[in-house]
Amino acid sequence: MPHSEPIDLVVRGGTVVNADWQGAADVLVGNGRVRALVAPGAFPSEAIRRAGAGELDASGRLLLPGGVDPHCHVGFTSGEFTSLDDYRQATTAAVFGGTTTIVDFAIPRPGENPADVVAVQRVKAADGLCDSALHACVVDWDDTVPEQLRALVADGVVTVKMFTTYRGETMAEEKTILKVMTHLRDLGGMVVVHCEADHIITDVQERRAAVGAIDAGHHAATRPELAETASVAEILAIAESVAAPVYFVHQSTPEAVDLVARARSRGVRAFTEAVAHHLVLDDSAYAGPHPERFVCCPPLRTATTVAGLRSRVFLGQVATIGSDHCCYDTAQKESARHDVRAMPNGLPGVETRMPVLFSELVVKRGLPLGRFVAALCANPARLNGLYPRKGVIAPGADADFALWDPSVTREVRGSGLHMATDYTPYEGLPVTGWPSTVVVGGRVVVDDGHLTDAAPHGRHIPSGALGPALIC
Numbered sequence: 258m259p260h261s262e263p264i265d266l267v268v269r270g271g272t273v274v275n276a277d278w279q280g281a282a283d284v285l286v287g288n289g290r291v292r293a294l295v296a297p298g299a300f301p302s303e304a305i306r307r308a309g310a311g312e313l314d315a316s317g318r319l320l321l322p323g324g325v326d327p328h329c330h331v332g333f334t335s336g337e338f339t340s341l342d343d344y345r346q347a348t349t350a351a352v353f354g355g356t357t358t359i360v361d362f363a364i365p366r367p368g369e370n371p372a373d374v375v376a377v378q379r380v381k382a383a384d385g386l387c388d389s390a391l392h393a394c395v396v397d398w399d400d401t402v403p404e405q406l407r408a409l410v411a412d413g414v415v416t417v418k419m420f421t422t423y424r425g426e427t428m429a430e431e432k433t434i435l436k437v438m439t440h441l442r443d444l445g446g447m448v449v450v451h452c453e454a455d456h457i458i459t460d461v462q463e464r465r466a467a468v469g470a471i472d473a474g475h476h477a478a479t480r481p482e483l484a485e486t487a488s489v490a491e492i493l494a495i496a497e498s499v500a501a502p503v504y505f506v507h508q509s510t511p512e513a514v515d516l517v518a519r520a521r522s523r524g525v526r527a528f529t530e531a532v533a534h535h536l537v538l539d540d541s542a543y544a545g546p547h548p549e550r551f552v553c554c555p556p557l558r559t560a561t562t563v564a565g566l567r568s569r570v571f572l573g574q575v576a577t578i579g580s581d582h583c584c585y586d587t588a589q590k591e592s593a594r595h596d597v598r599a600m601p602n603g604l605p606g607v608e609t610r611m612p613v614l615f616s617e618l619v620v621k622r623g624l625p626l627g628r629f630v631a632a633l634c635a636n637p638a639r640l641n642g643l644y645p646r647k648g649v650i651a652p653g654a655d656a657d658f659a660l661w662d663p664s665v666t667r668e669v670r671g672s673g674l675h676m677a678t679d680y681t682p683y684e685g686l687p688v689t690g691w692p693s694t695v696v697v698g699g700r701v702v703v704d705d706g707h708l709t710d711a712a713p714h715g716r717h718i719p720s721g722a723l724g725p726a727l728i729c
């Protein structure tokens with residue numbers, strides 16, 4: 258036990274939950290990192306006092322690694338809309354929900370260089386209450402892209418987002434996706450893809466507009482499941498053809514997940530990300546009084562599809578669960594609700610991701626705790642090159658913890674959350690379990706539900722080697 262190292266915080270009496278191990282342990286922290294896990298009481302109060310260390314009582318609580326949200330848009334501009342948070346606001350909401358690392362996107366506007374956008378985004382990390390990493394994004398191919406990719410990977414940005422929809426904005430042609438995949442493969446990076454076949458969606462939307470069914474209440478029908486399935490099949494074929502790894506963001510249907518699982522069984526390094534709202538909410542929301550608040554892409558699916566997607570989590574086919582956080586408010590959403598083609602897409606969710614999924618998957622349906630930690634902490638860290646620094650409570654890892662009260666019950670209320678918007682899509686949802694205390698880099702940032710350290714200590718964390726993912 259490295260007692261010669263300085264110890265400045267001891268978390269006592271909790272049950273440590275890692276993806277692959279859980280048990281009673283006290284955690285010794287020094288200089289922002291975990292120094293050791295020791296048997297309960299092995300580092301007695303007397304020794305803590307002598308060391309001048311702080312002490313956190315975690316008894317009755319679970320000690321989870323701080324959440325890693327692999328899919329989080331901060332201050333994202335799309336069309337004429339910009340989502341309403343900055344790094345300080347997004348990370349404040351994150352830590353209140355137990356998430357201590359977010360992975361944001363550096364998405365170029367038409368004409369911008371991917372590497373330039375990363376450089377601009379990267380410096381914003383310092384305004385955060387917790388750490389962050391970045392996905393780059395390539396839209397168009399030109400001769401400078403290979404060199405930009407080399408520089409980005411050398412600089413710790415190893416994942417590149419690409420879209421098969423939003424023509425004229427962020428959509429990339431298939432041949433561009435193939436080239437970027439091939440170059441990233443050789444650099445040790447990975448393409449992360451938003452898959453919805455643009456030609457199918459455009460056609461369906463035009464036909465629906467012609468009969469006056471293009472408003473927010475009809476959103477689900479404007480982006481059919483088969484548009485996602487078709488696009489996933491195409492991108493998987495490209496990845497398999499060039500033997501490149503590929504990660505599918507926000508997969509919303511069991512068919513799409515199954516395509517990825519089958520490819521993986523053939524040896525393709527393909528991974529599924531699901532996002533919280535596709536696992537909890539269904540398309541009945543579009544028949545309610547505020548359909549615009551639920552407009553996201555892919556849309557919320559039928560209850561049958563949601564149940565099928567959820568079953569894939571239990572089958573171990575979903576590597577990561579993100580939030581796809583995008584912080585628009587009701588006024589922004591309402592301003593274009595008559596036509597989903599003009600609407601700002603996305604739901605606020607960085608704060609609710611962990612508590613809502615803990616309640617819905619672990620408490621209600623019996624997902625083992627280790628699997629929850631794998632999907633929300635460990636695998637997002639591993640597949641973003643942040644492991645073993647993030648996503649695990651182990652010697653050498655950053656001291657990022659969520660002290661989880663597994664028995665507290667509450668109803669989710671937008672008014673009680675910290676996201677920079679006026680609503681939550683989970684309004685009124687009863688949940689069991691919420692983080693009571695959150696530690697970031699050895700500092701207690703949230704304690705007993707109150708912000709106790711608002712100083713911005715956020716860092717941009719460079720990504721290293723990717724994977725391997727656990728379970729799936």
Ligand SMILES: [Zn+2]
Pocket residue numbers: 328330581
């Ligand atoms: Zn997204």
